Amino acid sequence: MNEKYIIDQENKLMANVFSKRPIVITKGQGATLWDINGKEYVDCMGSYGVALLGHCHPKVVAAICKQAQSLISCHASLYNDKRTEFLEKLTSITPQGLNKAFLSNSGAESVECAIKLARKYTGKPEIIAVMGGYHGKTMGALSATWDKKYREPFLPLVPEIKHAPPDNLDKIKEAITDKTAAIIVEPIRGEGGIRVPPDGFLEGLRQLCNEKNVLLILDEVQTSFGRTGKLFGCEHWGITPDVMCLAKPFAGGLPIGITVAKEHIMSSLKVGEHSTTFSGSPLVCAAGCAAIDALIEENLTENAAALGKYFKEQLEELQNKHSIVKEVRGKGLMIGVELRFEVFSAILRAAEKGVLILDAGRNVLRFLPPLVITKTQIDKVISVLDTVLKEEENARTAGSSVSH
Numbered sequence: 001m002n003e004k005y006i007i008d009q010e011n012k013l014m015a016n017v018f019s020k021r022p023i024v025i026t027k028g029q030g031a032t033l034w035d036i037n038g039k040e041y042v043d044c045m046g047s048y049g050v051a052l053l054g055h056c057h058p059k060v061v062a063a064i065c066k067q068a069q070s071l072i073s074c075h076a077s078l079y080n081d082k083r084t085e086f087l088e089k090l091t092s093i094t095p096q097g098l099n100k101a102f103l104s105n106s107g108a109e110s111v112e113c114a115i116k117l118a119r120k121y122t123g124k125p126e127i128i129a130v131m132g133g134y135h136g137k138t139m140g141a142l143s144a145t146w147d148k149k150y151r152e153p154f155l156p157l158v159p160e161i162k163h164a165p166p167d168n169l170d171k172i173k174e175a176i177t178d179k180t181a182a183i184i185v186e187p188i189r190g191e192g193g194i195r196v197p198p199d200g201f202l203e204g205l206r207q208l209c210n211e212k213n214v215l216l217i218l219d220e221v222q223t224s225f226g227r228t229g230k231l232f233g234c235e236h237w238g239i240t241p242d243v244m245c246l247a248k249p250f251a252g253g254l255p256i257g258i259t260v261a262k263e264h265i266m267s268s269l270k271v272g273e274h275s276t277t278f279s280g281s282p283l284v285c286a287a288g289c290a291a292i293d294a295l296i297e298e299n300l301t302e303n304a305a306a307l308g309k310y311f312k313e314q315l316e317e318l319q320n321k322h323s324i325v326k327e328v329r330g331k332g333l334m335i336g337v338e339l340r341f342e343v344f345s346a347i348l349r350a351a352e353k354g355v356l357i358l359d360a361g362r363n364v365l366r367f368l369p370p371l372v373i374t375k376t377q378i379d380k381v382i383s384v385l386d387t388v389l390k391e392e393e394n395a396r397t398a399g400s401s402v403s404h
């Protein structure tokens with residue numbers, strides 16, 4: 001299969017719902033990807049945050065190969081040793097008190113479970129999310145997601161899920177009613193443009209939820225597993241939610257979703273009220289055990305903090321050089337660079353030069369590299385971005401830009 005054939009076939013046979021780069025990736029190691037022609041890329045997309053340990057982490061590869069030879073699937077109506085081991089490891093790292101989990105297959109599913117759990121536990125229907133928030137695209141999760149381009153084609157969505165302005169305790173307080181079951185927020189809004197809340201907001205939200213007897217659901221699908229320089233994003237502000245949504249990197253690259261809650265809350269779901277066929281499959285759990293071990297043994301959370309600081313400083317220097325850079329923000333290796341124009345042509349230019357970058361909305365370059373990225377690779381990203389920003393500035397001055 002050659003490059004053109006693969007691109008044509010995917011375009012023809014797969015739903016055209018992804019904003020594709022014209023690149024065929026066939027191999028990965030650490031924070032490096034190679035395309036079908038052997039061209040090398042520094043991967044700051046990180047499979048949208050999944051490849052946090054780096055591609056093909058040897059411990060994860062070994063665990064998957066070993067487990068695949070004994071048992072791949074095992075429905076959760078039977079017990080399984082790897083599932084137990086994974087649940088033990090998981091609840092040994094989750095914030096204190098969050099010790100009962102539902103295992104699923106994606107971030108959106110982890111949110112679906114959290115919404116159902118909040119309604120079941122409280123007996124109330126209403127969920128408050130925030131404007132600019134992102135929680136996935138299944139109908140329940142989509143109802144909590146803000147962006148109208150994702151929502152409008154699919155109306156009506158799940159009723160009684162509404163949005164309040166973000167980072168604004170007064171407005172959220174006003175939105176709470178007798179029917180409110182829960183408030184769901186991301187500790188740092190990822191898709192919404194890497195928006196870090198002001199200090200005091202999440203602490204205040206925790207307090208407000210306590211006062212109003214409303215559950216606090218933190219969607220840590222993008223902010224957890226060391227990404228921000230702490231194991232969980234909420235640790236930056238010293239708060240613990242009642243329910244937490246996890247996914248992306250927790251199984252070293254295999255599909256996983258996790259809803260973890262306080263024991264008495266999760267126990268409100270009774271047999272049959274929620275399930276998925278793949279819940280806690282041995283293969284995924286074996287990969288998950290290896291992923292947690294690798295994260296801790298290799299001090300990757302600390303790495304994210306240190307390298308994230310370096311990366312951000314270098315990006316801030318670029319901001320000083322290029323007036324088209326509006327702001328650099330983020331924590332650890334979850335970084336956003338807001339430009340004064342749409343970013344997609346800059347992303348394509350960077351890809352041509354061997355650096356893969358994500359967007360977050362129209363104007364923000366988003367960096368979610370594996371936490372094993374090296375300083376040398378960060379330096380390459382900065383040098384490529386420097387050139388790309390210059391080219392974009394020139395293209396704008398000349399009144400043209402790369403089409404996409």
Ligand SMILES: Cc1ncc(COP(=O)(O)O)c(C=O)c1O
Nearest residue numbers: 106107108134135136219221222
């Ligand atoms: C904060 C957050 N929640 C939920 C999701 C949805 O996860 P998935 O795409 O695995 O369904 C995402 C995905 O990017 C996310 O960033």
